[in-house]
Amino acid sequence: MNIQAPKGSFSYRAVRRLLGELGMIRVWEQLSSFYLWNAFPLDGKENRLFQVVGVPRSGTTLLCSMLNSHSKIICLSEPYHQWKYDGFVYTDEICELVHSNTWKRHPAILLKFLLRNVNDKLIGFKEIYYSKYNGHYSNHFFFKRNYQKGVVTIAIIRDPREVWKSLVLKHPEKRGRVTRRFVESWNDLVCWILENNIFWVRYEDLVDNPENELCKVCDFLGVDFEEDMFILKERKARGDLNALKGGNIIEGRNKEYKKVLSLREINYIEFKCDRFMKLTGYK
Numbered sequence: 001m002n003i004q005a006p007k008g009s010f011s012y013r014a015v016r017r018l019l020g021e022l023g024m025i026r027v028w029e030q031l032s033s034f035y036l037w038n039a040f041p042l043d044g045k046e047n048r049l050f051q052v053v054g055v056p057r058s059g060t061t062l063l064c065s066m067l068n069s070h071s072k073i074i075c076l077s078e079p080y081h082q083w084k085y086d087g088f089v090y091t092d093e094i095c096e097l098v099h100s101n102t103w104k105r106h107p108a109i110l111l112k113f114l115l116r117n118v119n120d121k122l123i124g125f126k127e128i129y130y131s132k133y134n135g136h137y138s139n140h141f142f143f144k145r146n147y148q149k150g151v152v153t154i155a156i157i158r159d160p161r162e163v164w165k166s167l168v169l170k171h172p173e174k175r176g177r178v179t180r181r182f183v184e185s186w187n188d189l190v191c192w193i194l195e196n197n198i199f200w201v202r203y204e205d206l207v208d209n210p211e212n213e214l215c216k217v218c219d220f221l222g223v224d225f226e227e228d229m230f231i232l233k234e235r236k237a238r239g240d241l242n243a244l245k246g247g248n249i250i251e252g253r254n255k256e257y258k259k260v261l262s263l264r265e266i267n268y269i270e271f272k273c274d275r276f277m278k279l280t281g282y283k
Contacts, residue, residue, distance in 0.1 A: 006102045012087040029136040036084050037142040040108035044150020046115055050221065051153050052126035053143050055185050057166035058158035059203035061239030064126035065232040065246075066214060068093075072223050074114060075124040077237035077244065079107035080139075090236040122221060124152075126239070131188040133181035140188060147196065154217060155193045158203035159282045160186045160273045161266055165257040178265050183272040190276040202280065 019028040042049065052067070052075065054060040067075040079089040088102040089110060095101055097117060103110045107125075114123045130137040147153045164182060168175045193200050199220050206213045210230065218225045234246030257266065270277070277283075 006086075006088055006090075012104070016087075026136075032084055033136045033139075036080055036106075037139050040106050040112070042108060042111065042146050042149060042151055044146075044152065047150070047152060048122045049111065049115060049151050050122060050124040051143060051146055051151055052124060052156065053129050053153065053189070054126075054156040054158070054203075055163060055189055056128050057163050057170070057240075059156050059206060060126045060128065061243040062203075062232075063154070063156050063201070063206065063217075064124075064239065065235065065243045066210070066229045067124065067217070068235070069229045069231060069233055070218070070223065070226050071228070072120065073122045073124065073221075074118065075126065076107075076111075077125075077235060077239040078127055079103075079110060079125055079237075080127050080142075082238040083107045085238075092236050093233070122223065129185065129189050131181070131185040133184040133188075140192070144192065147198065152221070153198050154220070155189070155198050155200040156203055156206070157190060157193070157200055157280055159257070160269050160277065161257040161261065161282075162203075162255075164265065164269060165260045168260060176262060176265065178268050178272075183269060187273055187276050190280060194276070194279060 016028055016032075019025060052060055052064050054063075061077055064075045064077045067073050068077075074094060076089070082089050083106065088104045089107055090101065091098045091103045091110075092101050094114070097114065098110070111123060111125065127139070127143075129140060129143060131140050132138050143153070160183065163186065164174075164178060167182070192198070199217075201213050201217060211225070214229050215225045231248060232243060232246045235244050237244055
């Protein structure tokens with residue numbers, strides 16, 4: 001039996017359909033992005049709210065799922081992006097709180113709802129970081145504004161050569177041509193992290209020595225480390241499918257970029273990202 005996928009709110013679908021039929025899909029992209037990242041701004045008045053941020057393929061979903069396995073933490077995986085593309089956010093894991101398997105209102109309203117109604121847990125989310133070079137996907141200002149408003153921020157960084165390798169394996173059409181927006185986004189994120197002394201972890205350290213890194217993250221958040229953080233829960237959400245399917249942590253495949261990338265790709269990334277690679281311990 002086929003299970004029908006949930007649908008977004010009627011008004012959301014109606015506006016998207018109308019603009020699409022009028023050939024104004026670019027208008028929809030711009031308007032929906034502006035509304036997504038600017039409506040209902042967050043603040044850090046309650047220090048229980050936190051955000052996890054990183055570029056695509058850098059381990060954000062893994063870290064988010066680890067945190068979500070903690071008994072004192074709720075960490076949603078890409079609620080903003082899911083709402084933008086699907087018109088709803090999966091809420092199976094917090095169904096007893098919202099009384100539904102999906103949330104169709106703006107994701108910021110969901111986060112504020114959880115802060116009001118869950119007093120004994122930290123409330124967080126993870127989203128992917130896109131710089132100004134990513135067009136209508138750009139959302140760097142969202143994280144920076146949240147940080148300035150006092151939202152607790154955790155960043156995760158991965159070797160840009162490994163990030164590009166992972167992108168190429170997922171999207172073979174990207175092979176052989178490293179984009180400017182890729183290196184600029186990686187540099188932009190790391191620059192922001194270092195200039196503002198934002199708490200960050202390296203993906204490589206997280207998969208090689210997870211207990212040590214998770215203890216640091218838990219200490220930063222003010223909770224005790226729990227062994228259950230090693231056992232990821234299966235989740236319905238946007239993000240990396242391997243991290244969302246649950247189970248035990250699988251050791252990451254690092255130092256494999258030379259097997260996948262051309263020398264030209266490697267040299268270009270190292271040239272463009274040299275300064276921030278050195279500052280974050282990548283040789």
